[in-house]
Amino acid sequence: MTAGRTARRVVVTGVGAVAAGGVGREAFWERIVGGRPAIRRITRFDPSRYRSRIAAEADFDPLAAGLTPREIRRNGRFAQFALAAAAEALADSGLRTEAEDTDRFGVCLGTAVGATVTLEDEYVVASDGGRHWEVSPDHGMPFLHRAMHPSSAAAELSLRHGLHGPSSVVSTGCTSGVDAIGCAFRTLSDGEADVMLAGASEAPISPVTVACFDAIRATTAFTGDPELTPAPFDARRDGFVLGEGGAVLVLEELEHARARGASVYCEVRGWDNRTGAYHMTGLRPDGYELSEAIISAMSEAGIAPEQLDWISAHGSGTVQSDRYETAAYKRALGEYARKVPVSSVKSVIGHCLGAAGALEMAACALAVRRGVIPPTANLLRPDPRCDLDYTPVLARERRVRHALSVACGLGGFQSAMVFSAPEPDPEREAEA
Amino acid sequence: MTTRAVISGLGVVAPTGVGARPYWRATVAGRNGIRPIGRPDASRSPVVLAGEVTGFDAARFIDDELRAETDRWTWFALAAAEMALADAALRPADHPPFHLSVVTSSGSGGNESGQRETHALWARQPGEAGAHQSIAWFHAAGAAQISIRHGLTGGCGVVAADGAGGLDALKHAWRRLRRGGKAVIVGGTEAPLSPFALACQSTLPTVHRGTDPERAYLPFSPHASGFVPGEGGALVVLEEKAHAAERGVRGYAELLGHAATHDAHHHTAPAADGVQLARAVTTALEQAGRAPEDVDVVFADGAGDPAGDAAEAAALRRVFGDRLAQVPVTVPKAGVGRLTSGAGALDAVTAALALRTGIVPPTRGGDAGAARERYGLRLVTRWTRPERLTTAVVLARGTGGFNSAVVLGSLDADSSY
Numbered sequence: 130m131t132a133g134r135t136a137r138r139v140v141v142t143g144v145g146a147v148a149a150g151g152v153g154r155e156a157f158w159e160r161i162v163g164g165r166p167a168i169r170r171i172t173r174f175d176p177s178r179y180r181s182r183i184a185a186e187a188d189f190d191p192l193a194a195g196l197t198p199r200e201i202r203r204n205g206r207f208a209q210f211a212l213a214a215a216a217e218a219l220a221d222s223g224l225r226t227e228a229e230d231t232d233r234f235g236v237c238l239g240t241a242v243g244a245t246v247t248l249e250d251e252y253v254v255a256s257d258g259g260r261h262w263e264v265s266p267d268h269g270m271p272f273l274h275r276a277m278h279p280s281s282a283a284a285e286l287s288l289r290h291g292l293h294g295p296s297s298v299v300s301t302g303c304t305s306g307v308d309a310i311g312c313a314f315r316t317l318s319d320g321e322a323d324v325m326l327a328g329a330s331e332a333p334i335s336p337v338t339v340a341c342f343d344a345i346r347a348t349t350a351f352t353g354d355p356e357l358t359p360a361p362f363d364a365r366r367d368g369f370v371l372g373e374g375g376a377v378l379v380l381e382e383l384e385h386a387r388a389r390g391a392s393v394y395c396e397v398r399g400w401d402n403r404t405g406a407y408h409m410t411g412l413r414p415d416g417y418e419l420s421e422a423i424i425s426a427m428s429e430a431g432i433a434p435e436q437l438d439w440i441s442a443h444g445s446g447t448v449q450s451d452r453y454e455t456a457a458y459k460r461a462l463g464e465y466a467r468k469v470p471v472s473s474v475k476s477v478i479g480h481c482l483g484a485a486g487a488l489e490m491a492a493c494a495l496a497v498r499r500g501v502i503p504p505t506a507n508l509l510r511p512d513p514r515c516d517l518d519y520t521p522v523l524a525r526e527r528r529v530r531h532a533l534s535v536a537c538g539l540g541g542f543q544s545a546m547v548f549s550a551p552e553p554d555p556e557r558e559a560e561a
Numbered sequence: 562m563t564t565r566a567v568i569s570g571l572g573v574v575a576p577t578g579v580g581a582r583p584y585w586r587a588t589v590a591g592r593n594g595i596r597p598i599g600r601p602d603a604s605r606s607p608v609v610l611a612g613e614v615t616g617f618d619a620a621r622f623i624d625d626e627l628r629a630e631t632d633r634w635t636w637f638a639l640a641a642a643e644m645a646l647a648d649a650a651l652r653p654a655d656h657p658p659f660h661l662s663v664v665t666s667s668g669s670g671g672n673e674s675g676q677r678e679t680h681a682l683w684a685r686q687p688g689e690a691g692a693h694q695s696i697a698w699f700h701a702a703g704a705a706q707i708s709i710r711h712g713l714t715g716g717c718g719v720v721a722a723d724g725a726g727g728l729d730a731l732k733h734a735w736r737r738l739r740r741g742g743k744a745v746i747v748g749g750t751e752a753p754l755s756p757f758a759l760a761c762q763s764t765l766p767t768v769h770r771g772t773d774p775e776r777a778y779l780p781f782s783p784h785a786s787g788f789v790p791g792e793g794g795a796l797v798v799l800e801e802k803a804h805a806a807e808r809g810v811r812g813y814a815e816l817l818g819h820a821a822t823h824d825a826h827h828h829t830a831p832a833a834d835g836v837q838l839a840r841a842v843t844t845a846l847e848q849a850g851r852a853p854e855d856v857d858v859v860f861a862d863g864a865g866d867p868a869g870d871a872a873e874a875a876a877l878r879r880v881f882g883d884r885l886a887q888v889p890v891t892v893p894k895a896g897v898g899r900l901t902s903g904a905g906a907l908d909a910v911t912a913a914l915a916l917r918t919g920i921v922p923p924t925r926g927g928d929a930g931a932a933r934e935r936y937g938l939r940l941v942t943r944w945t946r947p948e949r950l951t952t953a954v955v956l957a958r959g960t961g962g963f964n965s966a967v968v969l970g971s972l973d974a975d976s977s978y
Contacts, residue, residue: 236823252757263603266760274765285828300670404705404716409630540705
């Protein structure tokens, strides 16, 4: 595959996040660095008849997040997360959209299941609690078409901020977040825009989604103290914990960011994905496709394995996927796989499906800036087949010059992205 | 560095025909695929007419087990992928790993399977769903199933931008070729005619609620009264030009440009000034290295409601200026309805076939006089064979303000298709 740096470079200049245990960037960062899982018995509905009964629920108040009553009414919970995270990221970036060329300012948002919560709630009413397959047309809430189309969330972001650049949703399941940010990265490096709101959001904690993951036995059946799970890479892990939330990054072409003196978190250096083409829920044991995605992303970034300071893992806590991922690191990084610290942010905020990759990239941006890597919570007794340094329990101070973030998804989707610490601006250096 | 990309294979599942040839014949003849929904579970639907795919035997393409595990929208995608690969004479097994990929556009995912899962859950008890049915409604399921069936390991992309997504998928696929991929199965399908999906669409003010298939979806007509939803779509093989040539495959058309913009105007209505839609067209033309004067035909989005049609006409006037009255504009989707993600993909196929055959297909039910008078457009209402047919522009819009435009260029013409 083609290697080498693209001519136009892309940096992160703003971060916004909504997650369990932390609404807002600072609360999110504190929570994941503290390493205390934000997991509880599901409160959004009565989970007692389900196999998996715990989740990472966000205590999110859309009014407090600045959404108008009208925006709240016409946007499902996942879109509300995106609106809140985008507003925070924009404010963080210091960009004023009215001063920007909005033709060159776009949106790329990831989500795996979109407005499922709204659709399910409305279906229950329209079908009279599942009594009628042919639903009554008289019950539809006025915005059901929007709920049916997750792209309405990207449209809402463009509308809210008056952005006329390319706008779309990426929905590659659990790799949606990485792929949406990757898509924005390409849009910028190809010269089709100068700034992108890029991220992902998810609100999957509804009966139907919980039941679907029960059916494929991907989620945990753990019934003890909720904070003792998920346990990625630990011998006692038994599945992921469903989470909700969202993160949006401001991605900006480097010269555009420099021209306005923006503060840069990190540079996006490489992205790629591969597909297992094997099974909807099964993975080959050797980590082959994920390792190829990693190799390709690192090759685009021009980074050697030894240069990596941190891996933000997929680390969902399923038996299969944690092993697959471990094998992929060994294949892609060789001996160095044993030396680079790896962490699972999902151990604290659960698996937010499509949003996971975006939240983990928000974590990467913050780790690069702050020189701290968050831990993998609940990792006390590693699975003998998961034999890398997973940063158990405690955060570490560490200078992060280059970070890798990965995502694995149902259907065999594997994505990888490489970030680097910002290089000093030569002009500003000269002035100093 | 630009990577040249050609459409080297076509797969179509449309209300007027399954397979590119039957679809093309029906389209040139101006046949109408819009009719009362025949599904047995549509009796309570406020939307009576649709472009329903009726001549589709899913069992011809998909075995019983896989059919049970997948949604109707994925059936369309699996069938279209199979036809496109066969048409391109591309056997994935002959190619090295990671050279081939799949990118789909999916606006609303697995509507019927989503309703079924929800229905089963509320009507009965959880735990009854089969494992694979339970994830059939995810938007990524279609692309994943195609990758598994054909061993496409180069990566999957799934994009949604309501009705514009089918064209955006082509851009994503093109990027894959630029990064070293050799061919991508790309396009979009949609299956939004299950009961709850129809209820969702009926919340749009622009959906047509009448009962006369001949007067239902009439883009640029004075009688325009909304759009008719449809199902189906298309997948194509987008292939690196040199790779196709080495295999001795001629292809249908070359992908020359794509651009997407957003109105940021209103959550359902398009911007009346057409500024951003026009910018999508001019940007795609710039990328293609073509001028507005080079454009031989426009495959319009054709909203089918007065405001949407006026906005598109305004956009085209911005692009073509005084020459607009000379540019043939056609809306072949008038014969199939609006297929959301399938729309842009199917229009790209139609445009590719036009470039290959030299024939511009008509706007079924179109009124050329009224379109000229009202919108200043030269609407094609009977198939024509213009003197020159080398550059086609395809437009697609999505509810919420999405605009996309694609420029396709002819390869060598072949009127024998």
